[in-house]
Amino acid sequence: MNESDNESQRKFRFSVRKIDKFLHNLHTNRSRFNKLITIGISFLTYALIILLFGNHLKVSSNYFIIIPLIAVSFSFGFKGGIPAGVFSLPLNLLMFQLLGHPEYAPQSKLIAEISGIVFGTILGYLSDYYYEIEVEIERRRIAEEKLQQLINEKEILIQEIHHRVKNNLNIVKSLIQLQLNRSNNKEFIEEAEKLIRRIFSISKVHEQLYKGDRLTSQSLGKYIPTLIKDILAGLDEGRLAVKYIIEIPETEITLEQATSLGLIINEVLTNAIKYSLSLVESPELEVVLRKEPRITIIELINNAPTFIPGPEECNGLGLKLIKTLCDQLNAYYEYLPSRGTTFRLILPEVSYRQAELPS
Numbered sequence: 618m619n620e621s622d623n624e625s626q627r628k629f630r631f632s633v634r635k636i637d638k639f640l641h642n643l644h645t646n647r648s649r650f651n652k653l654i655t656i657g658i659s660f661l662t663y664a665l666i667i668l669l670f671g672n673h674l675k676v677s678s679n680y681f682i683i684i685p686l687i688a689v690s691f692s693f694g695f696k697g698g699i700p701a702g703v704f705s706l707p708l709n710l711l712m713f714q715l716l717g718h719p720e721y722a723p724q725s726k727l728i729a730e731i732s733g734i735v736f737g738t739i740l741g742y743l744s745d746y747y748y749e750i751e752v753e754i755e756r757r758r759i760a761e762e763k764l765q766q767l768i769n770e771k772e773i774l775i776q777e778i779h780h781r782v783k784n785n786l787n788i789v790k791s792l793i794q795l796q797l798n799r800s801n802n803k804e805f806i807e808e809a810e811k812l813i814r815r816i817f818s819i820s821k822v823h824e825q826l827y828k829g830d831r832l833t834s835q836s837l838g839k840y841i842p843t844l845i846k847d848i849l850a851g852l853d854e855g856r857l858a859v860k861y862i863i864e865i866p867e868t869e870i871t872l873e874q875a876t877s878l879g880l881i882i883n884e885v886l887t888n889a890i891k892y893s894l895s896l897v898e899s900p901e902l903e904v905v906l907r908k909e910p911r912i913t914i915i916e917l918i919n920n921a922p923t924f925i926p927g928p929e930e931c932n933g934l935g936l937k938l939i940k941t942l943c944d945q946l947n948a949y950y951e952y953l954p955s956r957g958t959t960f961r962l963i964l965p966e967v968s969y970r971q972a973e974l975p976s
Contacts, residue, residue, distance in 0.1 A: 652692040652693070655688055656685065656688050656692060658688075659684050659685040659687070659688035659689075660685045660688075662684055663681050663682065663685050663712075666684075667681065667712045667713075667716060668712075668715070668716060671712070671713070671716045671718065672716070672718070675718075675721050676721050676723070678709075678712075678713070678721055679722075679723055679729065682705045682706075682708060682709050685701070686698075686701045686705055686733070686736065686737055686740065687740060690737055690740035690741045690744050691740075691744050693741070694741050694744045694745040694748065695741035695742050695744070697741055698737040698739070698740045698741020698744065699734065699738050700737075701733075701737045701741075702735065702736055702737025702738060703730075703733070703734055703737070705729075705730075705733035705737065706723075706726060706729050706730045706733055709723075709729075710722055779823040779824075780823075783820045783823040783824045786816050787820055789816055790813050790816045790817060793809055793812055793813055793816070794809075796809070797810070797813075811887065811935070814848070814883055814887060815880060815883060815884075817847075817848070817883075818844070818848065818876075818880050818883040819876055819879065819880070821844055821848075821879060822835070822876050822879050835869065835870050835872075835875045836867060836869060837865065837868040837869070837906065837913075838863045838865055838867065838868065838906060840878075841882065841904065841906065842904065844878075844879050845882060845902075845904060848883055848886055849886070857890075857900045857901070857902050858899070858900070858901045858902070859904065860901070860902070860903045860904070861906075862903065862904070862905045862906070863905075864905075864906065864907040864908065865906050865908045865913060866908070868913065873945075877945050877946050878915075878942075878946070878962075880938065880942055881939050881942050881943065881962065884936075884938055884939050885917055885939070885960045886902075886917070887935065888936075889919050889921065889958065889960075896921055896922055897922075899920075901919060901920045901957075902917065902918070903916075903917075903918040903919075904917055904918075911965065912964060912965055913963075914961060914962070915961070915964070916959055916961050916962075917959070917960045918955060918958070918959045918960075919958050920957040921958055946964060947965055948962055948963060948964045948965065949963045950962045950963070
């Protein structure tokens with residue numbers, strides 16, 4: 618197809634769209650449109666065509682009755698289409714009498730009359746049907762706007778809730794810190810610092826939800842690196858070199874799952890720093906997120922001497938907390954000997970919702 622043909626097609630489609638838009642506006646505004654003016658213009662156009670060009674068109678003049686027929690059907694629907702179809706033939710015969718050429722009338726008046734009635738009825742029915750569709754579309758548009766408004770209000774409310782929860786947790790943390798500063802009890806100070814870090818882990822979840830686009834869920838691949846960075850900053854552990862290997866698709870986890878994961882990672886890092894990383898000159902941490910069939914694996918690998926919790930450590934609050942949180946996630950954890958220490962957390966696929974990365 619050459620360029621001129623393409624240009625002709627573009628012009629034709631443009632003209633069709635213009636006509637379609639005009640008819641659409643005429644039809645959808647029929648309840649407010651001046652129907653008498655619309656019908657009057659259509660009849661005037663029809664009459665001028667018959668009177669000015671009837672002698673040239675002759676019998677073909679009969680087809681132009683469709684102009685007022687469409688106008689009446691569009692304006693009054695089914696109840697206007699039937700009468701318009703009934704009076705189409707008599708109107709044509711009257712115009713031919715005025716023109717002085719009654720012989721231009723169709724040869725079979727019965728077929729012409731039936732055709733006019735059928736055409737007017739169908740146009741009127743389609744007009745009413747189309748109008749009902751437009752009313753339904755408008756009703757749904759209004760409902761969608763109201764629903765979107767409610768969603769926006771809900772998002773603002775959820776953001777405010779996350780913000781207030783974060784602030785309240787920070788107040789609790791500050792109160793514990795004040796009490797900690799007043800105490801000389803070494804055991805109390807140690808436990809209070811652990812409690813502050815746990816509260817900090819929970820507050821970071823709400824802070825990220827408050828600042829992020831997602832208000833009820835977190836991206837796993839973005840959440841864990843940010844959390845680890847904040848935890849290490851809170852522990853004042855600047856020597857630790859951290860490397861991330863993230864090999865999972867974009868995965869969303871809920872607020873409850875993010876909170877549990879944050880507490881688990883906080884306990885693991887705290888234990889690693891307390892028992893292992895202080896024993897090496899250049900501590901390193903490798904964070905691995907990878908996916909296997911039906912599971913997602915999170916590994917925290919450090920280069921310190923292997924630490925495998927013994928019976929005494931398993932009775933500690935930290936490991937009890939890890940076990941309880943893993944039960945809540947329907948997950949499984951294990952410590953593995955490697956070139957240092959590996960903490961592996963295995964999440965079942967059913968415990969979170971996945972969203973594929975955009976191509």
